[in-house]
Amino acid sequence: MKLCRYNEDRLGVVRGDTIHDISAIQDEIRSKARYDMRGDAVIAALPEYRDRMEKAADGAKGVPVSSVDLLPPVARPSKVMAAPVNYAAHVAEMAAQPHVTGETGGAKRPSGIQNQGIFLKSNSALVGPGEGVAIRFPDRRNDHEVEFCLIIGKQGSRVKKADALDYIAGYTLGLDMTVRGVEDRSFRKSCDGYAPLGPWMVTADEIPDPNNVDFTVHLNGKLQQDAHTKDLIFDVQRLVEFATEFYTIYPGDILFTGSPPGVSEVKPGDVMHCACNLIGEMGVKVRAAE
Numbered sequence: 001m002k003l004c005r006y007n008e009d010r011l012g013v014v015r016g017d018t019i020h021d022i023s024a025i026q027d028e029i030r031s032k033a034r035y036d037m038r039g040d041a042v043i044a045a046l047p048e049y050r051d052r053m054e055k056a057a058d059g060a061k062g063v064p065v066s067s068v069d070l071l072p073p074v075a076r077p078s079k080v081m082a083a084p085v086n087y088a089a090h091v092a093e094m095a096a097q098p099h100v101t102g103e104t105g106g107a108k109r110p111s112g113i114q115n116q117g118i119f120l121k122s123n124s125a126l127v128g129p130g131e132g133v134a135i136r137f138p139d140r141r142n143d144h145e146v147e148f149c150l151i152i153g154k155q156g157s158r159v160k161k162a163d164a165l166d167y168i169a170g171y172t173l174g175l176d177m178t179v180r181g182v183e184d185r186s187f188r189k190s191c192d193g194y195a196p197l198g199p200w201m202v203t204a205d206e207i208p209d210p211n212n213v214d215f216t217v218h219l220n221g222k223l224q225q226d227a228h229t230k231d232l233i234f235d236v237q238r239l240v241e242f243a244t245e246f247y248t249i250y251p252g253d254i255l256f257t258g259s260p261p262g263v264s265e266v267k268p269g270d271v272m273h274c275a276c277n278l279i280g281e282m283g284v285k286v287r288a289a290e
């Protein structure tokens with residue numbers, strides 16, 4: 001099942017090029033949820049409500065995907081985690097241009113995800129594909145990083161690799177937008193709009209092996225990142241294990257799995273087109289911040 005959020009906080013099931021409105025179910029789930037729950041109520045309720053969602057979609061009238069503004073597929077993640085340096089070829093391309101990363105001299109951390117850990121992007125950086133990215137520092141280099149993203153389905157701590165897939169509700173695509181420079185990663189990657197997510201969530205049953213997924217981003221029509229999750233250094237299960245060594249994950253939490261090689265600079269006026277045959281496609285426009 002493909003679940004999207006769109007327009008004024010509506011929930012829909014995506015079938016082909018059509019969205020079937022099931023917002024009434026979203027209203028019911030939210031009305032029963034405790035305000036102080038950790039995580040997103042709709043994602044937490046998926047196991048219980050999924051069959052009803054499918055049935056409601058059968059009877060709901062559809063609107064074309066092209067006629068709506070898509071929002072991020074999760075309304076209230078408790079956190080947005082992101083893996084740095086998780087593809088060997090991306091590690092190499094960044095090491096070759098220290099003037100871009102800003103990591104010249106000083107107390108440089110040892111490289112490798114096992115040493116650098118997972119970082120957090122601000123939840124307030126999340127946007128849907130329709131909102132686009134506003135470049136906040138046009139005088140600095142701003143890069144796109146297209147990434148395969150996990151949506152956590154249930155609470156877990158110290159999750160073992162063998163059990164990790166049980167904790168994933170679904171998958172989506174993300175752009176880990178980045179201002180290059182010397183500040184801490186999470187600061188540079190948390191500007192408003194620097195975490196586009198979409199076009200929707202694909203439930204985990206549709207991608208039984210998340211370590212076997214192709215995805216791409218074209219910048220202004222030119223293929224820029226052409227990736228396969230088999231090349232992840234820490235694969236999907238290991239990432240869940242690693243993250244939960246440090247913190248508890250909650251339904252709706254997002255985990256960006258890391259950027260493949262091919263990152264490049266974006267400027268206002270550019271369009272980033274992300275695609276994955278198992279998920280879908282999204283075009284994200286870049287503009288200048290006000």
Ligand code: MN
Pocket residue numbers: 082083084145147176256258259
């Ligand atoms: Mn990244």
